[in-house]
Each structure stands twice: as C-alpha cells, then as structure tokens.
Amino acid sequence: MxxxxxxxxxxxxxxxxxxxxxxxxxxxxxxxxxxxxxxxxxxxxxxxxxxxxxxxxxxxxxxxxxxxxxxxxxxxxxxxxxxxxxxxxxxxxxxxxxxxxxxxxxxxxxxxxxxxxxxxxxxxxxxxxxxxxxxxxxxxxxxxxxxxxxxxxKSESDTSAKFELFQRLNTGGSSLTPQEVRNSITVSLNPKFYKWLVEHSENRHFVKTTGQTTVSLDAQAGVELALRFFAFRAVPYTAGLDVHEYLDDAVIKMAQNQNYKMQEEGSIFNDTFKYIDEALGTSAFKRWDGKRFSGKFLMSVFEVIATGVSKNIVEIKSLKEEKRSDFIKTAAKNLWSDEKFTRYSGAGVRGTTRLSRLLPLAETFLKP
Structure with a gap:
C-alpha cells in the first residue's frame, strides 16, 4: 500500500x-x-x-x-x-x-x-x-x-482512534504513566475487563512475589505487570514492536474480544502466582548469584518464569506441592546459567529484543 x-x-x-x-x-x-x-x-x-x-x-x-x-x-x-x-x-x-x-x-x-x-x-x-x-x-x-x-x-470512528487520541494528548508533558493512559481507555472499552484486570493485580501472591511498593502501586505498575502476563498468553508479540505499543494493542484486542476466557485465564493467573509464591516468596523474579536470590525485581525474570509456569500450568499443577516448589525454584536458579537468557536479559538489551528472544524460551524452560 x-x-x-x-x-x-x-x-x-x-x-x-x-x-x-x-x-x-x-x-x-x-x-x-x-x-x-x-x-x-x-x-x-x-x-x-x-x-x-x-x-x-x-x-x-x-x-x-x-x-x-x-x-x-x-x-x-x-x-x-x-x-x-x-x-x-x-x-x-x-x-x-x-x-x-x-x-x-x-x-x-x-x-x-x-x-x-x-x-x-x-x-x-x-x-x-x-x-x-x-x-x-x-x-x-x-x-x-x-x-x-x-x-x-464521533462514534463512527474506529474504536482504537479513541485510545490513540487520548494517548497522544496525554503522553507528552503529562504526568500520566503509560498504564494510567491505558487504564483510562480500557475502562471505557470494557469496564468489566478493566475491573477483572485490577482485581488480579491485587492478588496477594502476585503482590508479594512482584514486591510492589506503595509508589509502584500508585503508578499502576501492578496493573501493567498483570496486563503483561495476560497479553503474553493471548496476543503473540510482534518482533520489533515497541513494548508499550504492543501492550496498547493487546489490551484493546482482549477488552474487545467477547470470546476472551476471563474466568479460565484468571484461574491460571491465580495458580501461577500461588505456586511461584510457595516456591520463592519474595525472592521470586530476582537475581540468583549462585548462593542466594537478591536485588530488585527483574522484568526479564518475570517474563520467563511467570509466562513459563502459566504455559505449563496443567503439568506443574499435577506435581506434589514439595516437588512442584523444588521444580520452580531450581528453574529460577538454572535460568542464570542459560546462555540465551543471560545474553538477552542484560541492562543494555532493548525491551523489543528481550521479548522476542525470551518469550519463546519461557514455555520450554519451565516444562516439567
């Protein structure tokens, strides 16, 4: 064209x-x-x-x-x-x-x-x-x-036009975070979906394992993390697409999809973070230095571990609790020995490159 x-x-x-x-x-x-x-x-x-x-x-x-x-x-x-x-x-x-x-x-x-x-x-x-x-x-x-x-x-406009207009008007010199912009439009597209998303971002296992602070909660960081989880499962990531553009597109597709299985996906979300909490608690999504987990929350670890557990939730759920926890904890440790992960999870790696390389790794890496 x-x-x-x-x-x-x-x-x-x-x-x-x-x-x-x-x-x-x-x-x-x-x-x-x-x-x-x-x-x-x-x-x-x-x-x-x-x-x-x-x-x-x-x-x-x-x-x-x-x-x-x-x-x-x-x-x-x-x-x-x-x-x-x-x-x-x-x-x-x-x-x-x-x-x-x-x-x-x-x-x-x-x-x-x-x-x-x-x-x-x-x-x-x-x-x-x-x-x-x-x-x-x-x-x-x-x-x-x-x-x-x-x-x-006007209402005759494409639905995404409302999102696009609001985003362009509110992400210049504005104090709104990208997720706050997303929230404001999502609630007008599908209030039920928005409420469902927020409710899951407040799940106690999710809040604990992601180590959210008061500041991050106020900035809607938890809602964005929950959105990332659901988006990675429902909307394939297009290599090269800006991460926030991908999330913008994903939330519109999910909010407008009448066949999106919120109950089923919500159940997978709850099980995923319950099992991660049982295995790692507040150490989840942190760096393993060979002796202990430490430091701050790392998005790259979240993307691999949370996505990987969710993609294999049926097999992981069938394991006995102790074995299940050992499996997840061992995977979180071994991740830091994986050549692909260490290569594409560093601070200098662009988010677009990280997602395109690490998301395909998640499912196979967490397979029992």
Whole structure:
C-alpha cells in the first residue's frame, strides 16, 4: 500500500467535529450526565490548588482556554478524553464535581496571584448571600460565559482512534504513566475487563512475589505487570514492536474480544502466582548469584518464569506441592546459567529484543 493510500485509510478511521461552547453549557452537560468523566479517569485529577488557581485566573483575565477533547458514543453522550484537569477544576470550583474524588477534595479555595492577589481565600459561594469569601455573582457569570473549544471524536470512528487520541494528548508533558493512559481507555472499552484486570493485580501472591511498593502501586505498575502476563498468553508479540505499543494493542484486542476466557485465564493467573509464591516468596523474579536470590525485581525474570509456569500450568499443577516448589525454584536458579537468557536479559538489551528472544524460551524452560 502506498503512503497516500495509507493516509486515506487512516483518515477514514477518525471522524471528528467541533465547536465553541460556554463554560456554563459544559457544566450543565456534566450535571445532566451528557458529559461523562469516568471515576477511574477522575482519580487522575492531580492539579494542586496553585495550578487550579492559575487556570481560574486565566479564565477571569480572558486568556483563551485550550480545547477539550471528547468521544461521542452511540447515544450522543460525550466521554471526556482530554481536559480532565481543566474541567475538573471548574467543576470543583462551582461545587458540581461528583464522586469520591469530589468528597476527598472538598470546595476549591483559591490562592492569591501576582495579578489578582485579592483572590486569596475566595471560593464560589452562593451568589444570593453575597458571602465575604465568595467571588461574587458578577464574576461567577463571567466565568460561566467564558468560551472553550470542544473537539468531538464521533462514534463512527474506529474504536482504537479513541485510545490513540487520548494517548497522544496525554503522553507528552503529562504526568500520566503509560498504564494510567491505558487504564483510562480500557475502562471505557470494557469496564468489566478493566475491573477483572485490577482485581488480579491485587492478588496477594502476585503482590508479594512482584514486591510492589506503595509508589509502584500508585503508578499502576501492578496493573501493567498483570496486563503483561495476560497479553503474553493471548496476543503473540510482534518482533520489533515497541513494548508499550504492543501492550496498547493487546489490551484493546482482549477488552474487545467477547470470546476472551476471563474466568479460565484468571484461574491460571491465580495458580501461577500461588505456586511461584510457595516456591520463592519474595525472592521470586530476582537475581540468583549462585548462593542466594537478591536485588530488585527483574522484568526479564518475570517474563520467563511467570509466562513459563502459566504455559505449563496443567503439568506443574499435577506435581506434589514439595516437588512442584523444588521444580520452580531450581528453574529460577538454572535460568542464570542459560546462555540465551543471560545474553538477552542484560541492562543494555532493548525491551523489543528481550521479548522476542525470551518469550519463546519461557514455555520450554519451565516444562516439567
């Protein structure tokens, strides 16, 4: 296919529209549930009060607001794709933000700024009572009448277009991790699949063997590891494909596959990490130096051991517990003597090369 043909095909996958709306209209859409901010997405609302104040100041001073991006589903309802921090700040200010995040944050109290020092301590307040700490009815109306451009991705677009748009808008200077971006789109594609994925990432054997810290849990590292496990089993890795592009593609395929056997795959996941925990505990997925397991969690060991055990789960499950644990522990030690593993698991090896070389090794290496 020529470049011009590729461009034509790609453009057909994205159907867009857009127009300007007032902030007040956007607030009303949200209140009427015609603009949806998914609770999972809402948890990514992270601006501190200083950034929120600077944004509100920009509205007051008439500085143009960057566009927000929404996906219009088949019912005409808009799902927010980009603009979470800005829209949530406005909704928190006006007291219209809904959900657990709203309860956590409480009312937005503004700070003083270089241009508007008198904003300090001000909040929305009921305009009828003209509270001393309120910004006043005139300013409330002015904020509601401010204009913002809304870019709309129509439902006729290819499903992956929503993911692609959100990813491109949120992985530049953003603080979102690749998995947080993935989570936000996965939940809109298949909430049941997303919930299932998160539940397995919280499996006690999985959490223990992967040694997740509070920081890694907050960054959704556990969800990404669980996704890797399921993806390696369900979606063959294409050599040369960027690891995160592979995971993006895999999660879409699994979330949209109505025949994906979540119950069966979940059972294999639970057995896999139960057996690894029984054999290695917190030493799982660490370096063997010839005497003991030590150091930090290693992705290369996780990819081989977890995938290998899962691919041979029937045979491994049939072993008696003591023999099963000895088998897994011995394999984890012997892995560090395997020429292919040591060659392609080093720090200087690209993730694409590592996956293409080590995933095929996993099944045979862990075969009883």
């Amino acid at each position: 020529s470049l011009s043909d590729e461009i034509k095909t790609a453009r057909k996958q994205v159907v867009t529209d857009g127009y300007e709306m007032s902030v007040g209209e956007i607030i009303n859409l949200y209140k009427e549930n015609e603009l949806i901010i998914d609770p999972v997405f809402q948890r990514l609302f992270r601006w501190d009060d200083e950034r929120k104040t600077r944004f509100i100041e920009s509205i007051i001073l008439g500085i143009p607001i960057p566009p927000i991006f929404v996906f219009q589903n088949e019912n005409g309802v808009w799902e927010l794709i980009d603009g979470l921090q800005r829209i949530s700040t406005i909704l928190q200010l006006t007291g219209d933000l809904k959900g657990e995040r709203a309860d956590e944050l409480g009312p937005l109290v503004l700070n003083g700024t270089r241009f508007l020092p008198s904003l300090d301590g001000k909040k929305w307040s009921d305009s009828k009572h003209n509270a001393k700490d309120g910004i006043g009815q005139a300013l409330q109306i002015e904020i509601k009448r401010a204009r913002v451009r809304v870019e709309i991705l």
